[in-house]
Amino acid sequence: MLNNFATLDEERGFSFRNCKRNAQLVANGFIPPKAIKTGTTICGVTYKDGVVLGCDTRTTIGNIIWEKKCEKIYKIQNNIFVAGAGTAADMDGMVKWMRSNMELHRLNTNRKIVPVITLVTTLSHHFFRYGGAISCVFLIGGVDNNGPHLHVVYKHGSKMKLPYATMGSGSYAAMTILETRWKPDMTEQEAKELVADAITSGVVNDLGSGTNVNLCVIRKSSSEKINGYREICGNGKRILDYSIKHGTTGIISETIKKIELDVIEEQIEKMEVE
Amino acid sequence: MLGINQFPEYQVPGAVQHQFNPYENNGGSIVAIAGDNFAVIGADTRLSAGYNIFTRNHSKLFQLTSSAVLASCGNWCDSDTLTSILQTRVRQYSDTHENKEISLNAIAQLLSTMMYGRRFFPYYVSNILAGIYEGKGYVYSYDPIGHCERHTYRAGGSSSALLQPILDNQIGLKNMEEKPTIPLTVDRAVKLVTDTFISAAERDIYTGDGVKISIITENGVEERQIPLRKD
Numbered sequence: 313m314l315n316n317f318a319t320l321d322e323e324r325g326f327s328f329r330n331c332k333r334n335a336q337l338v339a340n341g342f343i344p345p346k347a348i349k350t351g352t353t354i355c356g357v358t359y360k361d362g363v364v365l366g367c368d369t370r371t372t373i374g375n376i377i378w379e380k381k382c383e384k385i386y387k388i389q390n391n392i393f394v395a396g397a398g399t400a401a402d403m404d405g406m407v408k409w410m411r412s413n414m415e416l417h418r419l420n421t422n423r424k425i426v427p428v429i430t431l432v433t434t435l436s437h438h439f440f441r442y443g444g445a446i447s448c449v450f451l452i453g454g455v456d457n458n459g460p461h462l463h464v465v466y467k468h469g470s471k472m473k474l475p476y477a478t479m480g481s482g483s484y485a486a487m488t489i490l491e492t493r494w495k496p497d498m499t500e501q502e503a504k505e506l507v508a509d510a511i512t513s514g515v516v517n518d519l520g521s522g523t524n525v526n527l528c529v530i531r532k533s534s535s536e537k538i539n540g541y542r543e544i545c546g547n548g549k550r551i552l553d554y555s556i557k558h559g560t561t562g563i564i565s566e567t568i569k570k571i572e573l574d575v576i577e578e579q580i581e582k583m584e585v586e
Numbered sequence: 587m588l589g590i591n592q593f594p595e596y597q598v599p600g601a602v603q604h605q606f607n608p609y610e611n612n613g614g615s616i617v618a619i620a621g622d623n624f625a626v627i628g629a630d631t632r633l634s635a636g637y638n639i640f641t642r643n644h645s646k647l648f649q650l651t652s653s654a655v656l657a658s659c660g661n662w663c664d665s666d667t668l669t670s671i672l673q674t675r676v677r678q679y680s681d682t683h684e685n686k687e688i689s690l691n692a693i694a695q696l697l698s699t700m701m702y703g704r705r706f707f708p709y710y711v712s713n714i715l716a717g718i719y720e721g722k723g724y725v726y727s728y729d730p731i732g733h734c735e736r737h738t739y740r741a742g743g744s745s746s747a748l749l750q751p752i753l754d755n756q757i758g759l760k761n762m763e764e765k766p767t768i769p770l771t772v773d774r775a776v777k778l779v780t781d782t783f784i785s786a787a788e789r790d791i792y793t794g795d796g797v798k799i800s801i802i803t804e805n806g807v808e809e810r811q812i813p814l815r816k817d
Contacts, residue, residue: 328614351637351791354730370817372791375613375744375791375792376790376791377789380788422688482637493605516816518637518638519634519636519791519792520791520792521817523817544816545815545816547788548785548787548788548814548815549784551781552777552778552781557764557766559764560763561763562763
């Protein structure tokens with residue numbers, strides 16, 4: 313046992329030492345815990361002056377809805393935003409990594425903005441090194457000196473540059489809308505409506521997506537995150553009153569403690585009385 | 587069952603083991619409440635598989651007689667076959683007993699026997715049978731191989747773990763020191779069933795679109811439909 317401690321420092325990246333034990337446990341009937349996935353519909357669209365990203369707001373764990381209003385669009389830089397789909401923990405970890413790396417890059421190169429392709433390349437190289445074990449996919453949208461860009465980076469490290477893209481369990485539903493109505497050089501309002509309609513299609517037709525549509529618009533010199541651009545389903549309103557009446561929880565014993573207070577300061581305000 | 591693991595000499599590259607996997611979970615939830623002289627049974631109207639929705643307007647309630655309604659969810663093809671055979675058996679009873687309608691307790695036992703008949707290749711369904719017999723309301727619930735239990739209230743299906751505690755608290759008055767004395771009327775039971783489905787639709791992806799409620803009283807069976815979240 314003791315001689316194993318010497319090798320711990322040399323290990324980098326993921327440790328697979330528990331995999332054999334886990335496989336044996338599963339063979340003996342152990343039911344492993346499920347990871348929180350985001351289910352999701354995300355899509356991105358390039359228009360005349362920029363990029364619009366959209367996402368739904370549901371997180372699921374198995375068939376249970378974990379979170380009805382979560383965030384899936386993250387700001388990496390003022391001019392770069394990402395939308396993520398896949399295991400929630402992997403997404404959180406990667407977003408932290410992206411934010412710190414891009415900020416350091418910007419400071420090191422002493423420029424005002426980071427090119428979008430920088431993030432795409434570093435992210436795809438990072439994913440490739442982990443062989444797909446980091447189970448998340450990103451749509452990267454941003455505007456730099458070369459214009460608006462939309463890229464997709466998959467969990468194994470492959471990347472694609474596209475005019476419009478969708479990801480997640482609701483991607484097929486959303487892609488039907490984009491394939492029907494996307495055209496080059498749309499206006500900002502047309503692009504926002506198209507993305508919102510695509511996400512709505514995912515929300516309504518895919519069980520892994522739900523609740524609201526969040527949008528993010530990235531233009532040359534400004535960006536805007538719009539949470540709740542469209543609310544597809546509000547919370548259900550119940551008919552009966554379920555408030556807990558006083559006395560529902562039994563009181564076993566009651567202790568009243570008197571707290572002695574010292575007077576530190578006294579202020580007297582004269583009141584006008586007729 | 588003999589598995590390929592027990593024959594190590596067969597585990598060579600290229601050896602493919604074919605599995606027969608006949609079951610699919612088509613989702614859905616069901617709730618039933620028995621009152622003094624009525625029974626209320628509700629089922630959501632969504633039919634799904636994996637992350638897809640097959641239809642939003644699908645009834646899981648089957649009226650067997652004027653005093654019995656069965657709600658059945660789980661695997662849709664097994665549910666379809668089981669209810670078809672059960673409805674045939676109900677008609678056969680009338681034909682062989684001089685047009686007498688089969689009573690609720692007889693259906694309850696019949697269903698249990700039918701399901702145990704498939705003990706080694708079960709119908710993968712959750713059944714709840716509700717109705718009235720001799721003026722009183724009854725609810726019977728079943729496991730996939732026919733074990734039958736009588737209840738005052740019961741939830742079944744994909745979100746049963748979410749629905750049952752609500753009923754335990756509001757009808758069973760569990761975990762309350764000072765219990766409220768609200769009588770369980772038909773109106774209150776229907777509102778409770780609706781509210782439990784609204785709650786289930788918030789947190790279960792397989793429950794939603796709508797809920798169909800059947801109210802069984804001495805005057806027969808009345809049906810209502812209430813919309814739910816569609817996402």
